Amino acid sequence: xxxxxxxxxxxxxxxPLVAALWLWTRSLAMRRRADVLENHRRADNGxxxxxxxxxxxxxxxxxxxxxxxxxxxxxFCVFSLWVQYHMQYASLSASIASQLQQAGQPPQIxxxxxxxxxxxxxxxxxxxxxxxxxxLFLLVDRWRPSSPSMKLVSLAWGAFAATFFAVFVNSWMSDxxxxxxxxQDIAGNAAAVFVAPFVEEACxxxxxxxxxxxxxxxxxxxxxxxxxxxxxxAGFAFVENIIYxxxxxxxxxLLIGPEAEDYLHQMVLMRGIYTSFGHPLFTxxxxxxxxxxxxxxxxxxxxxxPLTGYLIxxxxxxxxxxxxxxxxxxxxxxxxxxxxxxxxxxxLVGQFMAQKRVIAWRLDDYVRMGWLRDRDAAxxxxxxxxxxxxxxxxxxxxxxxxxxVRLMSDVTELAYIRQGIVTGTIDQGALGREHELVVDALALxxxxxxxxxxLRLVPRYRGPAAWHKFKAWRSSRAAKxxxxxxxxxxxxxxxxxxxxx
Numbered sequence: 001x002x003x004x005x006x007x008x009x010x011x012x013x014x015x016p017l018v019a020a021l022w023l024w025t026r027s028l029a030m031r032r033r034a035d036v037l038e039n040h041r042r043a044d045n046g047x048x049x050x051x052x053x054x055x056x057x058x059x060x061x062x063x064x065x066x067x068x069x070x071x072x073x074x075x076f077c078v079f080s081l082w083v084q085y086h087m088q089y090a091s092l093s094a095s096i097a098s099q100l101q102q103a104g105q106p107p108q109i110x111x112x113x114x115x116x117x118x119x120x121x122x123x124x125x126x127x128x129x130x131x132x133x134x135x136l137f138l139l140v141d142r143w144r145p146s147s148p149s150m151k152l153v154s155l156a157w158g159a160f161a162a163t164f165f166a167v168f169v170n171s172w173m174s175d176x177x178x179x180x181x182x183x184q185d186i187a188g189n190a191a192a193v194f195v196a197p198f199v200e201e202a203c204x205x206x207x208x209x210x211x212x213x214x215x216x217x218x219x220x221x222x223x224x225x226x227x228x229x230x231x232x233x234a235g236f237a238f239v240e241n242i243i244y245x246x247x248x249x250x251x252x253x254l255l256i257g258p259e260a261e262d263y264l265h266q267m268v269l270m271r272g273i274y275t276s277f278g279h280p281l282f283t284x285x286x287x288x289x290x291x292x293x294x295x296x297x298x299x300x301x302x303x304x305x306p307l308t309g310y311l312i313x314x315x316x317x318x319x320x321x322x323x324x325x326x327x328x329x330x331x332x333x334x335x336x337x338x339x340x341x342x343x344x345x346x347x348l349v350g351q352f353m354a355q356k357r358v359i360a361w362r363l364d365d366y367v368r369m370g371w372l373r374d375r376d377a378a379x380x381x382x383x384x385x386x387x388x389x390x391x392x393x394x395x396x397x398x399x400x401x402x403x404x405v406r407l408m409s410d411v412t413e414l415a416y417i418r419q420g421i422v423t424g425t426i427d428q429g430a431l432g433r434e435h436e437l438v439v440d441a442l443a444l445x446x447x448x449x450x451x452x453x454x455l456r457l458v459p460r461y462r463g464p465a466a467w468h469k470f471k472a473w474r475s476s477r478a479a480k481x482x483x484x485x486x487x488x489x490x491x492x493x494x495x496x497x498x499x500x501x
Contacts, residue, residue, distance in 0.1 A: 009079040016072035020065040066214075070149070077156050080164035084239070087167065089115050092247055096254055108254050115250060122245035122264065126238050129272040133234040133280060140348070141227030142383065143355050144220050144412050154207050154228045158235030162203035166236075169199045189325050197282075197317035201310060204232050204279070205286040209306070212290065220416040222291050222351045229287035233279040240279075241271055274334050277341055278320050284344065285313035297424060316340075356381050362418035363411065371438050372411070375451065380411050385452040392457050393449045403448035410437045410444070 061067055093110045100107055134155070174191040208229055212219050219225060248267045252260035289309015293302040323333045360381035366372040379385045386408060393404030414437050420426030449455065 013072045013075040016068040020068035023065040077160035080160045084167060088243055092250055096251055110250055118246050118249050122249055123242055125245060125268045125272060126241040129276050130234055130238040137227045137230035141223050143223060144416060146218055146224050146228060150211055151231055154231040155235040157207035158204055158232035159239050162236050163239045166200050166203045170196055192325060193318060193322045197314045197321060201282060201313045201317055204236050204283050205310060207232050208287060208290055221355055225287040225291040226284055229283040230280045233283040237279040244271060277337050282313040282317045286310045358419055359415040362415040365418055366414060376411060388452045389449045392455055396459050400447060403444045407441055407444040407448040407450060410441045413437055
């Protein structure tokens with residue numbers, strides 16, 4: 001690959017990073033000049049600093065360092081996808097040439113256009129599995145949903161960054177093992193069982209540690225971490241499935257011929273359906289350990305818990321790869337995976353109910369203090385009530401729907417802040433943030449939907465408000481005209497009306 005390609009991609013990613021570094025330095029200098037004790041307390045508790053409500057949203061977006069970090073990350077994702085495309089094409093061309101030579105068949109060349117068409121063809125199959133798992137993990141994170149930017153970063157990291165690093169490290173370790181092994185197949189199997197699990201789990205889970213360090217205040221529950229880890233794993237599995245699908249399809253097309261589609265369908269059933277639970281399940285173990293570490297007061301426990309979760313994830317991944325490599329019957333592997341998934345689902349249901357109780361208890365504390373209304377402790381812990389309020393709000397227009405979602409978010413954040421104070425992970429420095437959330441909730445009460453009891457889900461009049469005003473005006477004009485024509489005036493009598501009695 002020419003040096004100017006690396007230089008151009010590096011410059012494209014370095015420019016936003018330099019802008020982000022400059023904005024960070026500028027914001028830190030401004031904070032030193034005009035800082036208050038309240039912001040220090042909030043920073044110690046992982047809470048957001050005081051914000052100026054008069055500042056425009058686009059100005060906050062352009063002056064935020066995270067905006068330019070995300071821009072640099074997007075450039076890196078495009079670069080990683082481009083590099084992996086060329087690496088896979090070169091590797092697959094060499095592999096097909098070697099297999100043709102061993103089979104005694106005439107040599108054939110895999111054209112790049114044919115490879116590109118094969119990638120486009122198999123991407124649809126991989127996208128089906130990706131869409132199913134993305135929908136599943138979006139539904140898991142319901143109580144205190146992580147922001148859309150966090151979800152997108154997790155998905156993009158797993159699909160592009162994690163696969164980029166894993167490809168290089170796995171190839172390097174496979175070459176090292178091949179140097180001391182008696183065959184290429186033995187080296188490949190050893191790398192798949194003993195190296196790939198540790199490398200891939202570290203690459204997938206690294207985004208969780210980055211998000212926790214950057215936005216600790218937004219990660220408050222197990223369900224949030226499960227959702228983010230599942231998205232990262234689904235993105236990783238998406239690109240990995242494309243690689244496996246295109247290898248099988250191109251190899252079968254050149255070696256076998258018309259039956260290539262059948263081989264592709266078998267691979268899709270195996271990787272895209274039967275054993276698709278693998279990557280999300282393994283990354284969940286690291287997420288469990290990380291969220292358990294965040295709940296601990298001990299610094300040693302905060303290190304041991306994530307490390308234990310990562311080792312469990314690597315061990316399960318190692319067992320999965322070992323069984324898939326050395327067992328001919330994949331049904332045993334599927335049955336073992338289903339048993340583990342059922343256990344994890346039962347644990348998640350318990351966590352879901354536990355989060356519901358936590359929200360109810362903590363909101364009841366605010367109700368007793370008089371900060372919230374009496375019905376809040378019963379409405380917002382109920383998932384069906386939250387769903388009804390959300391749907392009814394959006395059906396009544398953008399303004400009401402946005403206010404309803406924001407009120408729900410503020411009340412839920414209050415509950416988790418109170419939970420942090422009760423458990424000791426947040427001190428009394430959160431009092432200012434509590435006051436902000438309560439005042440914001442009071443301001444939203446007149447706009448948002450906050451009472452599901454007796455609420456009509458679909459409004460009687462749907463459509464823009466201007467259209468309803470026009471219809472009302474037209475109806476009033478029609479009624480006025482009808483009254484003028486339907487009520488005849490009395491005939492004149494010819495008697496003059498006296499001006500004065």
